[in-house]
Amino acid sequence: MAAPQAAPDLPEKGAEADPLLGRVLNDRYTIVSAVGHGGMGRVYKALQAPLDRVVALKVLGAGHDRDPNFYKRFFLEASVTAKLTHPNTITLYDYGRTEDGVFFIAMEYLNGRTLSQAMQADGPLAQERVIHIAQQICRSLREAHALGIIHRDLKPANVMLLTQQDDHDFVKVLDFGLVKFFSGETTESDITNAGTFMGSPHYIAPEQARNRSPDQRCDIYSLGVLLYHMLTGRVPFTATAPVDIILKHLHDAPVPPAEARPDLKIVPELQEVVLRCMAKDRDGRFQSMDELLGQLKAVRSRLTGATPQTSTPEPRANASSGAIAQTPPTPPPGLRTPSQPMSALRATPPRGMSRPPPPPPADAFAEQATPIRRPTTALAAWRQVLSPTMVAALKVGVAPALILVAGIGAAAYVLRAPLHVPVVHVPPPSLQPRPSVAAPAASPVVTIPPAPPAPSVTFVTVTSAPSGAEVRDTNGDLLGRTPLHLRVPSGRILQITVRRDGYRPVSLSRKVEGEHAAVSVTMRSAKSGAPESRPQKRSTGYKDDPY
Known part of the structure; x- marks a missing residue:
């Protein structure tokens, strides 16, 4: 592969001429204006073709391409960072290198x-x-x-x-x-x-x-x-x-x-x-x-002062009292399993089976005189509408009409009754309450036993430094490689062994509880007494980079 061309030097802060302004990188990004600068380069506002999308274009400064490992590091970092998709992380759209050695990263433009x-x-x-x-x-x-x-x-x-x-x-x-x-x-x-x-x-x-x-x-x-x-x-x-x-x-x-x-x-x-x-x-x-x-x-x-969201809800006298603090979108976080016993809830009778009704009160059949107030009110309203003459006519005509209707009803009853059936005198119903009739031998109300609560599950995240290590259980079966997410019943003892070539294996035994748990393992090199690498020099300062 031919040696890469040297990248053009970026202008210093305050310089009037910027050779990148107005330039089109890789036939896609037209640089519009400078946004800011930092220790690793400058950030520009650019327009991406053919989408006409405004992006933030980070152009790395000159000198990085002289590092023989920079090319590999740049593309490795950019490719992995592009996998980050969380809403609270800036989105990386594209990255690359121009023919004259300009390394760039295209990201979402933020206001x-x-x-x-x-x-x-x-x-x-x-x-x-x-x-x-x-x-x-x-x-x-x-x-x-x-x-x-x-x-x-x-x-x-x-x-x-x-x-x-x-x-x-x-x-x-x-x-x-x-x-x-x-x-x-x-x-x-x-x-x-x-x-x-x-x-x-x-x-x-x-x-x-x-x-x-x-x-x-x-x-x-x-x-x-x-x-x-x-x-x-x-x-x-x-x-x-x-x-x-x-x-x-x-x-x-x-x-x-x-x-x-x-x-x-x-x-x-x-x-x-x-x-x-x-x-x-x-x-x-x-x-x-x-x-x-x-x-x-x-x-x-x-x-x-809000009630935190837990797996065991606390009883509240008033459902409208209090508020639960929620974090903005987020978002959300894991499955919850009911921890309150089902027996604490009121049982509902199965369909088709009802409980025997309660006995009626003692005065349920007692005759009581109930004053009729609504007709009086209605009659008073009609009196306000009708004239005195009409009211007097109604008083005279209502009584004969009622007598006529009663006579017609009695005649109809007599005509329809069979002549050979003797008239039987039915005594009036007793004012005493009727004795409660014993219900037939019905089966008692069946209470369905509550289903046992589902076992709580703890989501365990296993990470290691370095990552990519094998995680095996006590039987030696491979569970996966770090970073690894496991579902473990809450309260159980998690026993795992973390292995990676060139490092000493690490065995862990830990009780996991709660909704989430994290297990982090720092592995030691198998080469005992290896000297520790230390930086030879450090920079004397830093510059804020808005991207």
Whole structure:
């Protein structure tokens, strides 16, 4: 293959002439205007043909093509990032390279503002708003982690807030350009360069700064710093030099948010979530985005006073009282199994079988004089309509008419009765209540025994660093490869063994409970005493990239 041509140098910030403006890349993307720039290149507004669709076109800066491994890394990252389809993740449409060596990525064009701009304009955000934004970030990264991808550069500039209908904080997570796969590749085939600093100093996880096999938990640390920033309006660690900020992430404990801003009255439950995300030891953090998302839901329900959605509904005196806090679309999350015993519900008799009616009251047959009020009211209304003369005529004519009708009825009865049948005097019915007639020997009401409740199921997500490891049960049967999703009856002991060539096998025995559970395994190389790779140099700063 011929050596690739050198990419044209992109103009520096503030330069008047931009050779890419007006250019058409690969006969599809017409560059209209510049949107922003960052450490990896520039972002342009472009028009895609033949769809006439407006896209954000990220053009990587010059110099990357001089790296012999860049070509492979670029297309590997772009191809995997294109698989991310969650609504809270920016959509990647296309990627490629021009004949003169320009690498580009075409993404959806977003009209909104970054979280960084929102915090600069609004200051510290309300606690419920903070949780709402964080929940959407969790859902976006949960999909990425399930594919074995970690973001590694989560910061306010990489979170876009859009307005969609009634939601003014709809999140889009941007810039997976620093993604890393927690897979078992060698150092030579790693998609990141050794000695290259990856991430932003204010939000970097300790193990990421040390380059000690970062996994999905480094994104949880960065999200914890992001929560701290949104709640207090400031980052937990500051210094004049980026290296000093990194050292504080390694060694200093953050000031609790409620102490940093006592005027904001941050609830202890939310502060506990933030500090747990920022634990120095990654084993002390939340182990998955599912676990963090569940805790955020619980804290949000306490803040709003709403009843959290659980598998066991609590009885309420009034069905209209209270409200359930719902997270915007999302979306949704797993199957629920009934945990309330069916016997607690009122049994319904089967069709065709009814219960014996209750006995009538003692005065059911007693004759009572009931005043007739409606006719009186109606007659009074007619009197207002009819003239006095007509009323008098009615009084005179009604009585003879009634007598005539009664006579005709009596004559008809006598004529129709048989002559040979003697008249039998029927005594009037007794005013005493009729004795209750014993019901025939009917079978008692059959109560259908409640069906046993279906066993609760826990959805278990098994991940490993590196991914692609075999997961086997106690019999040695292959269940799949990580990342793997299992359905396990709640309360059972999950016993698995995780194996991968070149790594020591890991056996786990853990009781699973709840709706979701996450099992994360960090595997050690079979080569004992292998020296740890450390970066040779780190960058001295970073630039915000809106994409």
